[in-house]
Each structure stands twice: as structure tokens, then as C-alpha cells.
Amino acid sequence: MVMAAPAVAGPGGSAPGSVGDVRRSNLALVLGAIAEFPPGTHPSRAQVAGATGLTKASVSSLVLDLLDAGIIREIGLNPQGRGRPGVGLELSPSRAVMGMEINVDYISAAVVDLSGTVLVREEQERDNRNGPDGPVLAALAALAARVRSGAGEQGVEVLGGGLAVPGLVDPAQARVLTAPNLGWVNVDLDLEALLPEAPLGVELFNEANAAALAELRHRPDGASDFLFVSGEVGVGGGIVIGSELFTGPHGHAGEVGHIVVDPNGGHCSCGGTGCLETVAGQDAIFAAAGLSPDGGSRSAHMSALMRALQAGEPRSVSAVERAGRSLGIALASAARVVNIESVVLGGHFAVLEPWLRAPLLAGLEKYAPGKYDSSQVAVSLVGESGALLGAAGSVIRSLVEAPHRLHA
Amino acid sequence: MVMAAPAVAGPGGSAPGSVGDVRRSNLALVLGAIAEFPPGTHPSRAQVAGATGLTKASVSSLVLDLLDAGIIREIGLNPQGRGRPGVGLELSPSRAVMGMEINVDYISAAVVDLSGTVLVREEQERDNRNGPDGPVLAALAALAARVRSGAGEQGVEVLGGGLAVPGLVDPAQARVLTAPNLGWVNVDLDLEALLPEAPLGVELFNEANAAALAELRHRPDGASDFLFVSGEVGVGGGIVIGSELFTGPHGHAGEVGHIVVDPNGGHCSCGGTGCLETVAGQDAIFAAAGLSPDGGSRSAHMSALMRALQAGEPRSVSAVERAGRSLGIALASAARVVNIESVVLGGHFAVLEPWLRAPLLAGLEKYAPGKYDSSQVAVSLVGESGALLGAAGSVIRSLVEAPHRLHA
């Protein structure tokens, strides 16, 4: 049964609850209400009271704490028609977090304020393949410092950050377990060095997971349950359930790229056989389309593939169709395991969607009839910078959910 | 990052927390501590205080509420060596819940006390296939009433119940969406009628999910993350993560039986193609082993299959090997999606495990190398009555986690 969630619930049997915890909980409730108000509108204390169910007295007191902590600020007046106008509240525009990304051929960093607006952003091309991790992180630290001081000049303080990496990560240990396309195995990261003295520290994310979180924030339909499939060199995924990232017991759920789609298929970089990635990863598609894997950069290949598809070149079309069919098989299986009915296509899957959609839907209909319909296969809205934005957004969200961490 | 769970955390942004919620939370904490003490040992208030981190004063007060509600009782003395002996506390033996099950060829009901001991149990053979649901439920209600009054004669009060059904359910609406082997589609159940006046009502469960919960309770290794695969006529599953059932956004996660294991495979009763169930379901195995599907009952077939396997009859052996390989493929895919590394085999998979294990492990190694090892493929310990026990256990657990529901 779907249990009615208690207003304040203890954890799985460990720490005792005391009165102070109620305040922490309500502090988050108030801040969340302010954050979730339609952008542009600045709710008054009274409106927050209405939205949260707390009394005006409690809200006043909680808002005071948040003001003291600098997380929110008062802005202008807010006439309600008749009586005394309310004082508008909004997330402080001078507090921000940093999103960072290490990818195969670039590093990037951006400062994002608490309402999600990108204030400063810088990207740096860099071949990160198969080199040691040290120089990559040094370069990123320099980039982050530059972006941070740029924000500082605008009077913006960076509270914390999130780093997205294309590989399996152990966030608790700040460790990259494997990142095949970077050539990293069991790399421990000194996240503190990326953002020295930041009160909230730096969190580590898998790239596809971070992108899924960004997608969650930007979906106009407000979807709270979906599977984000990210087509890159590899095929990654992120599962969002109830507006939360579902990571599984060890943090690596959603590895859609390694679902078996053909038991008699080819070898995969993961050591497995017949994984989706061996059919729908970038290199697999290029090879099947007859584009030599070494004759140019991947982005050049992608452009060539697009031209060929637009011209209706049969080999390219059938390569993409094969990828779509396999994607359908993988998503059918995934739907059965996690009971998700909605898919968002990211990375090259978004770009190839016009050619991918029909075979994908046919595959879903054949292997999981009735579980999806075409309206539940959408194209990503966040594009390239999804991982960056998602990492930042997740840090923002964890702050909103636990504002007491900021000495309030 | 794995966030440190706050001692008292609000829900996803709805209800305000107030001081009273702290008490509810701590009430559950105390009751949970008492429930989780090694069976046979009856903790004193002081020991509960130590285990929970609450003060003795708070524990005394909370224990008083639980005593008033009749959920626990004091039992004997508990010498600690030197000073004053503590008063032992235990879950009240006169409060219980009822587990119920509807299956293809029987219905059953059992009264289970709060510590998990089965007090009364009755099973009734009955052919529930393809008949209307009304008579089945009437028979179950009668059975439940009999068992309940049997418990009542021993002075045991039944507080609530859980019903396990072999099909997809919507617990919130008390509705069975589909139960192929019963021939039910969109059946609304009057759960209240099964246990009139029971203060906690009756919850509805999918059979494999309930069995997974029973498995959780009975594992000696205390595993808290595993995938339970139940082989019956169909192939069901239940995902346990962090000692909680993972049900997905719509409550139907873990349908391992319909993972695609062969894109060119046969039709499945779900409408799909190449599902695990078409290779590893009971009928599929019997057919592949050359046992005519209509020449006897399923249990007779199972006995025949076991004899054939013990004799090394090639067709039977290869049928089971094929099922094992396919199970390996399905579990490899599932591991990638939910990141679970441990499997428990139930139903006929438990019975066939000696023949199933080798091909299963080979499949896992081929399709998800390094994700599992043989020690993480275990055989179910709860056997036939798993669903019954799991449904009851889940109701007990939800009571332990929210004791205030009992007017305390």
C-alpha cells in the first residue's frame, strides 16, 4: 500500500528524533516552497504559510533564519489586492554553486545561482583520453578557480559544487571506479582541491545520472518518473523515480548500455556480450554505417552520418534502425525491471531521433506491448550541458533540502 | 554523495512537521529496537535507551505509551549482573496479523504474532483458475474468519492482514490488474470483508513481492539487497533494496519474467516476445523436457521432471540448462538496471537449483562479468509459504514503523 508519509519520519532505526529536527525539517519545507514558486513571482511569508501548512508565526521565524543564513532575501513588495502588501521572498541571487564536467575531449565549469540561472560558464577543449588523471584535474581546478573568481567579481559566493564524470563512480569515496573512455580505473579524486573552502564541498556524479537530473528540472510536462538514455561513445542512463535519482544499492543503477539485447551479439568493452552499447553506441553505429572509426573525429563522423541519413543512404539508415530496434529491446526489459513507462532520449539518440523513433517504438510494442506509447518517448531538452547543469542542480537541491547545513 | 539521513526528515515538500511528529518517530524507534532485539532476549528500558540513543526518561515515557496500546508487554526480570535488574520488554504475544494467499490451486490463511511466529495456519485446496473472483473471495473470507476465531480462542487479537495474489496489483486501490493464471483482469477486491473491524485493515501484495519480503526476514546472512526470482507457472520477482521492497513508480517493478532474453524467441502470455518466462516458466520447461502439458497436474509433472533429471535424461537436463542460461541473461540485464548483485532463487528455481546453478552462473559470467559471484546466488529459505509469511510480515513491519496508528 502507498503509505501516507508521516510529516516527520525517522530514519531506518538509528538516530533519535528531537525537537530540533522538526525545525530542520520545516526550514527545508519553507525554503522548498520559496524555491518552487513560479519563477518571477516572489511569495510573501503568508503565501509560504499557505503553501506549507505552517502558521504565519512559524514561517516568520523560519524565514528569519534563512535570511540570516543568506540563502534567501527580501525583494520589493507584493500587493495582494486589498490589504497590506506582502514582502517578496526569493532565493538569494548572490549565492551559487558550481557545476563541473570532465568529458572525453573537454572540461567545463559553470556557476549557477540557486534559482538555476547560469551566471558564468567556461569550456576548455582538452584531450582527456588515456592520459593520467592528475593533469586533467589540475586543469579543471584552474578552470574552476577562474570561473569562481569571475563570479566573485559579481559579488556571487560559490557554496559548493558537483562534478560529472563519464564513468562509474563511488560518490561517498570520491572515487571513479571505471571510466572506459578516459582510461581511468579506481581513481581517487581530491574534490576539495577543485573548490577550496567551499562550505558545501564538492559532490561526484555519473554523467548520465547528472544529465537525468537536469532533464528532470527542465521538463515542461513536469514528469517525475522517467528513464534518461544518454548516447555517447558509450550508452549511459539515469533513472528518475518520484523526482529522485534512483541509484540502486551501490550507486550504479541505470546502466542501460549493458542490458543484453542479443545473446549472440558481439563483445562489449565491459566484458559482456551483446550489450546495447555494442549496437547503439557511437562507434558501433559509425562502423555499421561504414564510416571508418579512425578517419576523423567523432563529431565529424556524426555530421557525416547526419548528411547520409538526410540523403537516405541505405547503410546509414539501417545502422540507425538497428540501433533503434535494440534500444527498444533494452527499454522493454528495463521497463519490466523498474516499472518505468517514460523515456527521454539524450546525446546522439536525441540527434538521431527522427530516424530512431519508428524502430524504437516498434521494438517497444513487440517486446513490452502496452507499457509505453509514443507520447512517452521524448527528446532531451537540455542538450550538451546536461551533465554540468544536473550536477549543479543536484547540489542546489540538496542544499534546499537541508538548509541547516549553512550554519542557519 | 550518500547524505547523512537527518534524524527527523520531512516528506517531499508537503506536510509541516510539528513536535508531535517527533514522538511518533521515536515511538517507532523504540518499538523497532524492541522488535529487533535477538529473539528470546527481552531488553530493558535502559538497553533500549542505549540502542536508540534516547534518554532513559524518554524511553520510559514512550514505553508507557506502547504498553497502553497493548503492542508490547513487560515480562519477568532481567538481571544485569550488579545493580537493580531491568524489566524485560517484548512484543505482545496476544496481538497478531493475518497473512492470506490466493493461488492457482489453493487458498490459505495464517495468524502470525508480532514476533513472526505462526500461531494458526490453514490451507484449503481449491481450483481458482478461470472462475469468477467472487466465490474465491467468499471462500477466503470464511477461511480467514475460522482462523481468526481460532486465534481469538487463544486470546489473540488480529490487528490487520495482508493478502498475496499471483498477479499485478494496485495496492492503493485494492485492485488486481491482471492475474493471468487466475484469469482475473481489473478485479476490485473488498479487502475489508476478509477481516471485518480489524484496526489496521488489509493490504494487498503481489505474490513474488511478498515472498521477497519473507525472504528478507529469514535470511541468516542478513542480506538487505537482493533480487528474489520466483519460478511458478509464470516467473515473478521482487526487488529488495536497503531492506525495503522496491516497487517502482507504479508498483510493478521486478517483473523479471518478462525481461527479453531472446529477441527471436517465442510469444509470451504478456503479449511480448522472447521473455524469460517463455523459456524458464514451468510450462515452458515441461514442454522442452517433453512432458505433455495436459497429461497430468503440474506437481505431477514436476515430480516426473525431477526423476528424469536425477536419471540424467538428456532432454530434461537440456531443458533446465536452457532455462538456467536464460535466467542468467535476464539477471545480467537486471543487474545493470537496478545494480543488484545478489539473487535468491524461489519456487521451482529453488527445487531445480542443482541443475540450474552451473548454466546460470555461466550466463551471468558471460553477460555481466564481475557483477556476481557464485556466493551471491542463493536458494530461497522460505519455501511454499513465502508469500503468506511475507504479506503478514510486511503488515507487522508497517505497524512497527508507525505504532501510533494503534491509538497510542
Add this chain to the structure above:
DNA sequence: AAGCTTTAGTTCATTGCCTGAACTATATGA
């Protein structure tokens, strides 16, 4: 322009809960 109405926000006494310290109760050991 003065006064009424309406809404926003604050102040304050009350209630509920946990805490820590003091206290009572009850055992063992010398």
C-alpha cells in the same frame, strides 16, 4: 479626507516533547 475593510506580519502565552540531573528502587559483593 476620514474611516472601514482586508491582508501581512509580529508578539506572546500555551502546549508538547526531549534532555539532563537528581532521586528512588533494587540488586550484588564485602
Add this chain to the structure above:
DNA sequence: TCATATAGTTCAGGCAATGAACTAAAGCTT
């Protein structure tokens, strides 16, 4: 018999939310 150790209770103190009363500041009415 007395010292010691442990269990459990009592009680004052602190913190948080509540609801009612109150102040503040606008629009509307006449």
C-alpha cells in the same frame, strides 16, 4: 550492614509549533 552499581522515575529547563491578539499598511467607501 554498608558500599556500589544499575534500572527506572520525577522534575525543571529549553526549544519548537500553535493560535489568538495585536500592529502595520494597503485599498475601498462615502
